[in-house]
Amino acid sequence: MWMLNSCVLEAKKFGDPKLSGGKVSVSKFCKMLIEIISVLRDTYVYGILENGIRTNAYVKNDAFIPSHELESEIMSRLKITSKTLHDIVSDLAAYGEKIQEYQQKEGKLPRSYLHKLGAFLEFWIHVEMDQYIKLVVDSSGGKNPRIEAYCLDPSIGIGIINEFHSSIHMSGTLEPLEEYRDSLGLSKETELVFYPSPFSKENRKIFFVKDVTTRYDEIARDKKIVPRMWQHITDICNTFPKNIMVCFPSFNTLSLFQNKGSFDDIKRCLYVEEQSMSQSDLMDLVTSFKSCGLENGSGAALFSVMGGRISEGMDFPAEQLEIAVIVGIPYPKPTARQRGLQKYYDFKFGKGWEYTVNAPAARKLLQSIGRLIRDENDRGVAVILDKRAPRFSQR
Structure with a gap:
C-alpha cells in the first residue's frame, strides 16, 4: 500500500495522465488498487463479510486469494475487458519508462514507482499458478497490506546451474543434503558429501x-x-x-x-x-x-x-x-x-x-x-x- 501511495504522488508530479481511453487517471487507478487490496485483506485475512461480520476467531497475517480475484475486481469496477486491462498495465510501464528517462536527464536515479507497478501487474496476471501462490498479507499492524505472488519452487530462479559443467555447493548448514539438492532442482546423481567437523x-x-x-x-x-x-x-x-x-x-x-x-x-x-x-x-x-x-x-x-x-x-x-x-x-x-x-x-x-x-x-x-x-x-x-x-x- 505504501508503494501505491508513492505511485499516486509520482503520477501527480508528472501530469497524472489518463488510462483506459480517458476513463481514469493514473492516480485514481492507484487509489482504486489501494481500496481493492484493503478489501481483499478484510475479506480473506480478517474474514469480514459485506455485512461487517467477522468470521475468523483467530488472528492470522496472510491468506490465499483466488488467482484472478484482483483482475476481476479491477475489470468490474472500471467496466473494462481483459484486453483493456492489459493495455492499462502496458501504459503504466510505458509512463514509468518516460519518468525514468526524465530522472536520468536531471542527473537523478532513474527510478519510477509506476514502472515497478506496471512490471508487477504484468507478472501477476501472467504468472504460472502451478509454481506460485497468490497471497494477501497484512503487515505493519494493518497499516500496509499487500498482495504477493510467492514462488514455491526455488529451482525456477537457479536453473542455469544445471547448464554449468560442474558446481560446488558448500556450507556448514546445508543438511539435510537431499532436501537442498531437490529444492534447487539438481540432478539426482549429484554427489552428496558430508565431512565431519575438524573441531574436537x-x-x-x-x-x-x-x-x-x-x-x-x-x-x-x-x-x-x-x-x-x-x-x-x-x-x-x-x-x-x-x-x-x-x-x-x-x-x-x-x-x-x-x-x-x-x-x-x-x-x-x-x-x-x-x-x-x-x-x-x-x-x-x-x-x-x-x-x-x-x-x-x-x-x-x-x-x-x-x-x-x-x-x-x-x-x-x-x-x-x-x-x-x-x-x-x-x-x-x-x-x-x-x-x-x-x-x-x-x-x-x-x-x-x-x-x-x-x-x-x-x-x-x-x-x-x-x-x-x-x-x-x-x-x-x-x-x-x-x-x-x-x-x-x-x-
Whole structure:
C-alpha cells in the first residue's frame, strides 16, 4: 500500500495522465488498487463479510486469494475487458519508462514507482499458478497490506546451474543434503558429501531441558511453561560468569518476555536485538556486548533471534561467547504461505513436512549453536529449552 501511495504522488508530479481511453487517471487507478487490496485483506485475512461480520476467531497475517480475484475486481469496477486491462498495465510501464528517462536527464536515479507497478501487474496476471501462490498479507499492524505472488519452487530462479559443467555447493548448514539438492532442482546423481567437523567434540556440549517447550498448544494448556522457561533463562544468565547469547524463535517471543518486564531479572549487562535496528546500530550492540562481558569479568547477556542477523552472520571467537541458550524449536509459523509451500513439496517430493518445516528448523538450530565454536580452540555449551530437541540429535 505504501508503494501505491508513492505511485499516486509520482503520477501527480508528472501530469497524472489518463488510462483506459480517458476513463481514469493514473492516480485514481492507484487509489482504486489501494481500496481493492484493503478489501481483499478484510475479506480473506480478517474474514469480514459485506455485512461487517467477522468470521475468523483467530488472528492470522496472510491468506490465499483466488488467482484472478484482483483482475476481476479491477475489470468490474472500471467496466473494462481483459484486453483493456492489459493495455492499462502496458501504459503504466510505458509512463514509468518516460519518468525514468526524465530522472536520468536531471542527473537523478532513474527510478519510477509506476514502472515497478506496471512490471508487477504484468507478472501477476501472467504468472504460472502451478509454481506460485497468490497471497494477501497484512503487515505493519494493518497499516500496509499487500498482495504477493510467492514462488514455491526455488529451482525456477537457479536453473542455469544445471547448464554449468560442474558446481560446488558448500556450507556448514546445508543438511539435510537431499532436501537442498531437490529444492534447487539438481540432478539426482549429484554427489552428496558430508565431512565431519575438524573441531574436537569435547569442545562443545549440548544439553536440553525436558520440562518446557514453545509448542503453542502445550503453552495454551499449561500456563506454567512460560514462567518456567524464563526461570531457566535467568538461572543460566545469573549463575555463570560467561558471555551468554539467548536465541529466541522470533521477535514476537522475545517481546513476550520483554513486555512482561522480565528483563529486570537479569543481573548483568543485557543487550537486546531489535527488529528495526539499522546495521550500524546492530554492530554497535554486538561490540558493546563483547567488550562489556570481557571487561567486567562477570560476563554479559545478548538476547537475539534464531535466523536473524546475529545468530546467522556474526562470529564470537574464544571468550566472546561461551554459552548459547536456545529458546524452543524454531519451526516456521503456520501461515498461508507456509501451508502452500508444504503442500507443494508434498506434491512434488512427498516430503512436505521434512523439507519445509523440519529442515529449516534444523538449520536455524545449527546456525545458532554454531556461534559458539569458530576455531579449534573454542569451547562452548548450548542449552536447548525444549523437550522436542532429541529429534534433532543426529544433526
